[in-house]
Amino acid sequence: MSNRDLRDILGGLVMIAAGVFAAVYAQRYDIGTLQRMGPGFFPVMLGIALAILGVFITVPALFRPGTRIVVHWNSLIWVTAGIVMFAALLNLLGLVLTSALMIILTSMPGVDMNWKSRIILAIVVSVITYLIFSYGLGMVIPVWPWSY
Structure with a gap:
C-alpha cells in the first residue's frame, strides 16, 4: 500500500463517506417522486453522485503509484x-x-x-x-x- 496513490485513495474515501452520509441523512425528509420531488430528493441524489465520484477516484488510485504525503x-x-x-x-x-x-x-x-x-x-x-x-x-x- 505504500507505493499506491494514497492522496487520491484518502480523498476518494472521504468523498464516499460524505456522499453516503448525505444520502442516508437526507432520507429523513420526504423524497417524493420524479414528477413531484420532495425536499429530500436533491440531497439524496447529490449524496449518491458524490459517493459514485468518490469510487471513480478511489478505484484507479489503488492501481497507480503515488507520492508520499507530507504534512506541513x-x-x-x-x-x-x-x-x-x-x-x-x-x-x-x-x-x-x-x-x-x-x-x-x-x-x-x-x-x-x-x-x-x-x-x-x-x-x-x-x-x-x-x-x-x-x-x-x-x-x-x-x-x-x-x-x-
Missing part, C-alpha cells in the same frame, strides 16, 4: 489557530477586523511575504468578505466592534 504541521497549526481565533473574536471585534486578523495570522507560515503585502491582503479580503456577507447574502453580522 506549521501551516496546519497557524491555519487552525486562525479559524479558532475568528470564531472566538467575531462577535467581539466584528467581521472586518476579525477577517483582517485571521488573514494576517494564517499568512504567517511558509509564505515569503512582507508585512505590507500581508496588510494589503488583509484589507482586500476583509472588504470582499464584508461585501459578500453583508450585501450579497444580507446576513446580520456585527461588522465593527461598535455595531451592535
Whole structure:
C-alpha cells in the first residue's frame, strides 16, 4: 500500500463517506417522486453522485503509484489557530477586523511575504468578505466592534 496513490485513495474515501452520509441523512425528509420531488430528493441524489465520484477516484488510485504525503504541521497549526481565533473574536471585534486578523495570522507560515503585502491582503479580503456577507447574502453580522 505504500507505493499506491494514497492522496487520491484518502480523498476518494472521504468523498464516499460524505456522499453516503448525505444520502442516508437526507432520507429523513420526504423524497417524493420524479414528477413531484420532495425536499429530500436533491440531497439524496447529490449524496449518491458524490459517493459514485468518490469510487471513480478511489478505484484507479489503488492501481497507480503515488507520492508520499507530507504534512506541513506549521501551516496546519497557524491555519487552525486562525479559524479558532475568528470564531472566538467575531462577535467581539466584528467581521472586518476579525477577517483582517485571521488573514494576517494564517499568512504567517511558509509564505515569503512582507508585512505590507500581508496588510494589503488583509484589507482586500476583509472588504470582499464584508461585501459578500453583508450585501450579497444580507446576513446580520456585527461588522465593527461598535455595531451592535
